[in-house]
Amino acid sequence: MYLFIHRKDLRTSDMRAFDYINRKHTQGIHLLIIDPILIGEGRLTSHSGRNFMAQAASLLFSYASAGKELHVLYGDPAAITESLLLAHPIEEVIVHSDYTPYSRQRDDQIGQAVRRIGRRWMPIADAPLADLEAFPAYARRAEPYKVFTPFYRMWGSFMLESYSPMGSTTIDDLSTVQEIDQSACHAFALPEAVSCALGGTNVEGSPKSLARLDRFVRERLASYGDARDAYANDQTSGLARFLNTGAISARSAYELTQGLHGSEAWIRQLAWRDFYLYQAMYHEDFFKYEQLADLSPLTDTNFKAWSTAATGIPIIDAALTQLNRTGEMPNRLRMVTAMFLTKNLLCPFTLGEQYFRLHLSDYDNTLNRGGWLWCSSLGYDAAPYFRIMNPAIQSRTHDPSGSYIRRWLPHLDHLSDKEIHLPQSGAIVDLKASRARAIEVYKTILK
Ligand SMILES: Cc1cc2nc3c(=O)[nH]c(=O)nc-3n(C[C@H](O)[C@H](O)[C@H](O)COP(=O)(O)OP(=O)(O)OC[C@H]3O[C@@H](n4cnc5c(N)ncnc54)[C@H](O)[C@@H]3O)c2cc1C
Secondary structure, three states, X not given: OEEEEEOOOOOOEOOHHHHHHHOOOOEEEEEEXXXXXXXXXXXXXXXXXXXXXXXXXXXXXXXXXXXXXXXXXXXXXXXXXXXXXXXXXXXXXXXXXXXXXXXXXXXXHHHHHHHHOOOEEEEEOOOOOOOOOOHHHHHOOOOOOOOXXXXXXXXXXXXXXHOOOOOOOEHHHOEEOOOOOHHHHHHOOOOHHHHHHHHOXXXXXXXXXXXXXXXXXXXXXXXXXXXXOOHXXXXXXXXXXXXXXXXXXXXXXXXXXXXXXXXXXXXXHHHHHHHHHHHHHHOHHHXXXXXXXXXXXXXXXXXXXXXXXXXXXXXXXXXXXXXXXXXXXXXXXXXXXXXXXXXXXXXXXXXXHHHHHHHOOOOOHHHHHHHHHHXXXXXXXXXXXXXXXXXXXXXXXXXXXOHHHHHHOHHHOOOOOOHHHOOOOOOOOOHHHHHHHHHHHHHXXXX
């Protein structure tokens, strides 16, 4: 018997672990653990928490539709694993690998517990599109890549030569254990708030993500490269929240678009996703970069105005309004608002990173960190510190009629296409002066 634990892989097909399990022909317990650490601090009711619960509800639905059993328990993952290992003749514990600091620590603890009891611990890589565990041997470099462009070149040839396609095993092919140890079920029962969150959500998951992808391919893929920054028209795939919870695999997104007109620009973005996952895997500093730079010249003075959409810079306030209300913000505006916070307002990037954690539906620790490091000119392959986006110019360039601002800040609708992008009277900073100050401050931070 095996134990398989779902984490950021909330789907029932194209799972590397399912292919592995299918070769063994044994029965197993399939488990989803709701980890209190990951849903604390208001996360359960946040946009990203609600998204996770929606995909988890969908996973339960997929198991039930296939006549299979998925058990859901609440508590410390190592303690739950240990209690099931002691109660069932489980030989092997199988998971998909995860690379964030918390998940590495959690998996060390589970792995130790599994080995202590004399069972096998089997993490399997699944999240990246390319096999990033095999990639370093292919790239044959003394040091991991730090810059995207050479990484992307090598990634492209690696994908051509060594891409490993979607797996064929689905939950229908596996045999799941119906009943598990009752004392574990009682000890790790879901609290009512979690049950309600899980039961009271719309079932989304793979069907919805595939429908989105299908629509994206039919209507937007061909023009994606040119139109992705025209944020007022919503031209991107909207798949991130499904990719990050694993409701859809990066492989299926790739295979459904590969070779189609316009796919190159889109697949390049999937390569950016792999680039950040690669950094999380191979660059120790990726998650502690703030400890390497002296960020003491930065301050949280204006953070509240930024987060409550009260800066007086229309595009910033519109983007934060959209985020606060819906959990969404287009990529270009994530860049503009992050640069504005870290440069013009001189706030530490960690404050914005933390804010996005609670507010983005598609929040992902690794991609979010990559984005914030890039915008704050820290980390590897970041935006040069002296190249600071001007929010008013960005707004005019990517949405000349200001329709995005008009949608989210209707009280500005009376302004002309020219006026609508400009800072309002009472704006909390002067764009030109704050830009010059940021360059001086970041020069000292980065020296
Ligand atoms: C400050 C900041 C914070 C960010 N935080 C997150 C986050 O928490 N979660 C998240 O998924 N993305 C994050 N991104 C990256 C990017 O903004 C989103 O992936 C994208 O907006 C999601 O929309 P989409 O699915 O329509 O993407 P599409 O444009 O359709 O792209 C397809 C996929 O490619 C990947 N991708 C696209 N752009 C990027 C990028 N710049 N970096 C890495 N991968 C990318 C995503 O997986 C995305 O779903 C952040 C970017 C910045 C600048």
